[in-house]
Amino acid sequence: MPSLCSKQQLRRNSFKKGVTSEDSRRKREDKTISVRKNKREDKLRKRRNKNPAKPTESSGAIVPAGTTPIPTITDLPALKQAIASQDRPTRYEAVRQVRKLLSKEQAPPALEVIQAGLLPVLVNYLGHTNDHEIQFEASWALTNISSTDHTRAVVECGAVGPLVLLLKSPNADVREQCLWCLGNVAGDGAELRNLVLGTPGAIEALLLNIQHPANISMLRNATWTLSNFCRGKPQSALESIRPVLPALAKLVQCSDHEVVSDASWALSYVSDGANDRIDAVCKTGVVPKLIELLASEKANVVTPALRTIGNIASGNDLQTQAIVDAGVLVKCAPLLAHVKKSIRKEACWTLSNIAAGNNKQIAALMSNRAIMKTVITIAEEGQWEVRKEAAWVISNVCTGGSSENIKTLVELGTLQSLVSLLSVSDPTVVTVALDGISSILKKADDLAAYVMMIDELEGIDAIENLQQHEDEDIYNKAVKMIEQYFDGDEEDEENSGPQNNVNGGTEFGFSQDSTNMFAGNSMTTFAF
Numbered sequence: 214m215p216s217l218c219s220k221q222q223l224r225r226n227s228f229k230k231g232v233t234s235e236d237s238r239r240k241r242e243d244k245t246i247s248v249r250k251n252k253r254e255d256k257l258r259k260r261r262n263k264n265p266a267k268p269t270e271s272s273g274a275i276v277p278a279g280t281t282p283i284p285t286i287t288d289l290p291a292l293k294q295a296i297a298s299q300d301r302p303t304r305y306e307a308v309r310q311v312r313k314l315l316s317k318e319q320a321p322p323a324l325e326v327i328q329a330g331l332l333p334v335l336v337n338y339l340g341h342t343n344d345h346e347i348q349f350e351a352s353w354a355l356t357n358i359s360s361t362d363h364t365r366a367v368v369e370c371g372a373v374g375p376l377v378l379l380l381k382s383p384n385a386d387v388r389e390q391c392l393w394c395l396g397n398v399a400g401d402g403a404e405l406r407n408l409v410l411g412t413p414g415a416i417e418a419l420l421l422n423i424q425h426p427a428n429i430s431m432l433r434n435a436t437w438t439l440s441n442f443c444r445g446k447p448q449s450a451l452e453s454i455r456p457v458l459p460a461l462a463k464l465v466q467c468s469d470h471e472v473v474s475d476a477s478w479a480l481s482y483v484s485d486g487a488n489d490r491i492d493a494v495c496k497t498g499v500v501p502k503l504i505e506l507l508a509s510e511k512a513n514v515v516t517p518a519l520r521t522i523g524n525i526a527s528g529n530d531l532q533t534q535a536i537v538d539a540g541v542l543v544k545c546a547p548l549l550a551h552v553k554k555s556i557r558k559e560a561c562w563t564l565s566n567i568a569a570g571n572n573k574q575i576a577a578l579m580s581n582r583a584i585m586k587t588v589i590t591i592a593e594e595g596q597w598e599v600r601k602e603a604a605w606v607i608s609n610v611c612t613g614g615s616s617e618n619i620k621t622l623v624e625l626g627t628l629q630s631l632v633s634l635l636s637v638s639d640p641t642v643v644t645v646a647l648d649g650i651s652s653i654l655k656k657a658d659d660l661a662a663y664v665m666m667i668d669e670l671e672g673i674d675a676i677e678n679l680q681q682h683e684d685e686d687i688y689n690k691a692v693k694m695i696e697q698y699f700d701g702d703e704e705d706e707e708n709s710g711p712q713n714n715v716n717g718g719t720e721f722g723f724s725q726d727s728t729n730m731f732a733g734n735s736m737t738t739f740a741f
Contacts, residue, residue: 237609238569239562240527241485258400258441261360262353262393263316284310286322289329296334301344308338308350315357323361332358332370339375339391345384352379352390359397368398368405373412380418385427389434392422396438403445410442410453423460429469436464436472440479451490454483462497465518470511477506477517484524491528500525500539507544512553519548519559526566533570537577541567542584549587554596561602564588568609575614585610585625592630601642604634608649616656623653623663632672640684647679647690654698664698673699 284292288310295307311331315321326332338344338351355376359367372394379391395415399406409415419439426432439461443454457479464476480503484494506518525536541563548560564584567574579585585606592603607627610618627649634646650667657663667673676699679691 237605237612238527238533238566239605241524258444259360259364259397260393260437261316261321261357262390263318284314286314286325288314289325289331293329293331293334296331305344305347305350308335308347308354311335312350312354312357315354321357321361323358323363326354326358327363327366332366336367336370336372336375339372339379345382345387348379348382348387349384349390352376352387352394356390356394356397359394359401364398364401364405367394368408373398373409377409377412377415377418380415380422385431388422389427389431392419392431392438393434395419396434396441399438399441400444403447403449406442406445406449407453410449416442416453416456420457420460423464429472432467433469433471433475436475436479440475440482443479443482445482448482448486448490451483451493455493458483458493458497462499462502465499465502465506470509470514473506474511474513474517477503477514477521481517481520481524484521486524488528488532491525491532494521495525495532495535500535504536504539504541504544507541507548512551512556515548515551515556516553516559519556519563523559523563523566526563530571530574533567533574536563537567537570537574542577542581546581546584546587549584549591554599557591557595558599558602561588561591561599561606565602565605565609568606569613572613572615575610575618579610579614579618579621582621582625585622589622589625589627589630592627593633600634601639604631604642604645604649607631608645608652611649611652611656614656616658619653619656620658623666628653628663628666628672629670632667632670632675635672635675635679640682640687643679643682643684643687644690647676647687647694650676651690651694654694660698 292307292310292314295303296311298304298307311326315323315326332355335351335354338347339355341347355367355372358364376391376395376398379387380395382388382391395409399409419435419442422431422435423439426435439457442457443449461476461479461483465473465480467473467476480494480499484491500522503518503522506514507522509515509518522536522541526533526541545560545564548556551557551560564578567578588603588606592600592607594600595603607622607630610622611627614622631646631649631653634642637643650672654660654663654667664673676691676694679687680695682688682691
């Protein structure tokens with residue numbers, strides 16, 4: 214059986230690639246950089262119209278006087294018979310009662326309505342072009358069915374084509390309700406979203422309603438629907454949504470924060486991924502406005518604007534430079550202390566991608582010492598998800614920055630933050646911290662001083678302990694750092710016993726060269 218020593222030697226000889234320069238600038242990671250929780254996502258991707266109908270003046274919708282009893286599931290057989298009546302008032306009231314049944318606050322009985330065979334009738338009534346009231350009620354009922362888990366049933370009944378055609382209806386209420394229903398269908402997932410996008414005239418008709426909205430309610434619903442056209446994984450093909458980008462660039466200029474929020478989310482979906490997607494967003498000229506939105510008092514505006522900016526920061530040097538030139542660093546500084554953890558986290562992620570940029574971009578980041586001081590503090594003391602992102606900022610500056618940048622980081626206390634991260638349970642963060650410390654030592658103007666600081670922070674002990682880490686990459690990095698900077702070769706220790714340090718102790722031995730190095734630099738050679 215191989216000895217422990219030989220096993221360790223085998224591990225030492227199989228150094229793995231750690232976090233490379235290609236890894237440092239990171240694209241969106243759904244699991245670790247998510248902003249909206251699942252429940253929030255579900256709420257936003259589909260919406261049910263629960264409010265009483267408020268037809269516009271142009272609709273001419275007739276709401277019968279008096280109140281009628283709220284229908285129940287037991288009324289479905291009678292409603293099925295009435296909805297097929299040849300008498301128009303009877304037919305209209307039946308459709309209206311089905312819509313009311315589906316507008317219940319809790320658990321609308323969509324499945325029961327489908328099982329009653331009413332869905333094909335509702336879809337059929339979309340084609341009654343001379344009866345806007347029935348079209349409105351039918352499309353409202355379909356909207357609420359599509360907001361449930363039974364969206365596909367609406368599609369399979371052939372509703373998408375008629376809904377798209379009705380986006381050009383002369384009746385504003387019908388148009389709004391139909392685009393709302395299409396938004397629910399697109400929000401169900403990539404397959405149905407692509408089906409809607411592939412329906413002839415869908416994009417063009419939606420854009421017409423955005424360019425000429427009948428009212429603010431329609432503009433809000435149209436913008437939300439457009440955001441669902443862009444959201445989802447796998448992503449919408451860039452060419453299929455490229456025509457909507459100029460409209461989104463205008464929508465973020467709107468005075469209504471709901472419109473701005475949904476338009477910004479749409480831009481975040483488009484810019485998430487390859488550089489050609491980022492380039493398409495940047496070419497709309499929207500970057501300065503997005504930077505401006507970072508100062509909004511509305512968190513639902515800041516969050517998607519910051520997410521889009523973060524996506525742009527993950528692109529190439531030219532794309533990253535676009536947000537730096539637009540003043541992202543000044544706007545990001547207050548966000549590091551934002552009340553919402555997700556915004557603090559996203560701000561750090563954005564800064565980490567700037568820190569992974571070229572020398573000019575790193576210099577711009579390092580010129581704002583207040584930002585870096587805050588990031589360093591977060592890396593040591595912040596909430597865990599934010600700490601992780603702050604660690605990337607520091608490590609990326611260490612990896613790509615100059616020796617002068619390293620000196621500034623150390624003056625600001627970065628070694629203490631990095632050492633504190635060596636004992637966390639997340640292997641990726643430990644690796645990032647090790648890479649940061651390694652880069653600091655590699656670029657140190659005064660290596661002995663930095664080694665002494667790490668030792669005083671108990672960092673050498675922490676790195677030694679990582680030689681027992683179950684992660685192969687972390688083990689290898691720790692061994693290499695000990696051998697390269699702290700003279701702790703395991704085989705020498707095993708063969709010759711513990712080395713006495715300059716104080717006569719036997720805890721962790723430095724070589725004679727290391728001892729002399731310390732002796733020549735024992736005074737305060739590094740200014741704080």
